[in-house]
Amino acid sequence: MTSPTFAPENLQWVGLAPETTYGTAVATPTYFVPADTPQMTNPMATMVDGALRGNMGAEFQQLRGLRSDQLTFKTYFYLDSVYYFFRSALGLPDVLTGSSDPYTHKTSLQSGNNGQPQSTTVFWTDGAGKTWQTAGAQLSDLKITITSDGLATLEVTWLGLPSTQITPPANTPTTSIPMPSWNSTITLAGATQQKYSEISLEIKRDTKMIPAITGTQSPFAIFCGACTVSGSFTGIYQGTTDNDSVNNLSNNQPALTVKIAPVGDSTHSITLQLSKVAYDDAQVSGNTWMEIKSTIKGLTNSTDVAGTGGMSPMLVSLTSAASTAI
Numbered sequence: 001m002t003s004p005t006f007a008p009e010n011l012q013w014v015g016l017a018p019e020t021t022y023g024t025a026v027a028t029p030t031y032f033v034p035a036d037t038p039q040m041t042n043p044m045a046t047m048v049d050g051a052l053r054g055n056m057g058a059e060f061q062q063l064r065g066l067r068s069d070q071l072t073f074k075t076y077f078y079l080d081s082v083y084y085f086f087r088s089a090l091g092l093p094d095v096l097t098g099s100s101d102p103y104t105h106k107t108s109l110q111s112g113n114n115g116q117p118q119s120t121t122v123f124w125t126d127g128a129g130k131t132w133q134t135a136g137a138q139l140s141d142l143k144i145t146i147t148s149d150g151l152a153t154l155e156v157t158w159l160g161l162p163s164t165q166i167t168p169p170a171n172t173p174t175t176s177i178p179m180p181s182w183n184s185t186i187t188l189a190g191a192t193q194q195k196y197s198e199i200s201l202e203i204k205r206d207t208k209m210i211p212a213i214t215g216t217q218s219p220f221a222i223f224c225g226a227c228t229v230s231g232s233f234t235g236i237y238q239g240t241t242d243n244d245s246v247n248n249l250s251n252n253q254p255a256l257t258v259k260i261a262p263v264g265d266s267t268h269s270i271t272l273q274l275s276k277v278a279y280d281d282a283q284v285s286g287n288t289w290m291e292i293k294s295t296i297k298g299l300t301n302s303t304d305v306a307g308t309g310g311m312s313p314m315l316v317s318l319t320s321a322a323s324t325a326i
Helices: 082-090 243-250
Strands: 012-018 031-033 036-041 044-049 061-067 069-076 095-097 103-107 120-126 131-147 153-160 164-166 184-188 191-193 196-210 221-236 256-260 269-274 277-287 289-298 315-320
Touching: 012 069, 036 120, 069 131, 082 103, 082 131, 082 153, 082 196, 082 269, 082 315, 120 153, 131 221, 153 196, 243 277, 243 289
Parallel strands: none
Antiparallel strands: 012 031, 012 120, 036 069, 044 061, 069 153, 095 103, 103 315, 120 131, 131 153, 131 164, 131 196, 184 191, 184 256, 196 221, 221 289, 256 269, 269 315, 277 289
């Protein structure tokens, strides 16, 4: 009797490495990211031969078109990797300052370099003994969720060139501790707020493959397009003076700052700054107590810029022991 074969999902792992040259795969990961429910998909056009053959059949042959590979997963705010996601989504190379721990790392929207963030080689080990190495990847979607009773969470989507199966490189899991949402500070219009039970933010890039006839299924490159930032709040309704209700009705566009930190660490943290937040809606509803749920967007402005000049909808700052650019 032949023994059945199977692959435990626990043996999966994810790694990331910044590329020096676009589309040239890096051999081993720089960042090892704990991942929840990773999923690799292979978006491809389907080309069907339906040319008439004197037969009532409609479809006779099928071929595949250009291919790009996509990896999605959920992870948490780990101090040694979380900033890399924001730098990859917004694109501006790390602006590093400081001469000792804590060093400050800042990034915002990249408009130089044809507007393209540095590309990434993404590694996904499938649990069955193979690693899928995806070169030329760009981050297309980054969703941040902070709830009063959970860990601060990232949901990530990478789109890259067709993957190659390689022998798994050495896996070095992080020892960093995830950050709980309750250890966050939310500031709106310069005032610290304690009314919110949930806040979400999402950075989306219009990311897609650039088609070209190359003699292979690989596209010319993965293009990282325009950037939008949107989000939502859920808070305890404060009556007629509720800040979200007033902001929505008056079209106020306050500054929002969200700071997330590891427990027991007063030195290191990551801060998301949106200096111009517009309200799309703010709805009051009952949930035993009255709540107000708002939808917002981060408007591009000249304040949230890590370097000099330019505009960005968000500025991200990390304080960490990392003394080199991320």
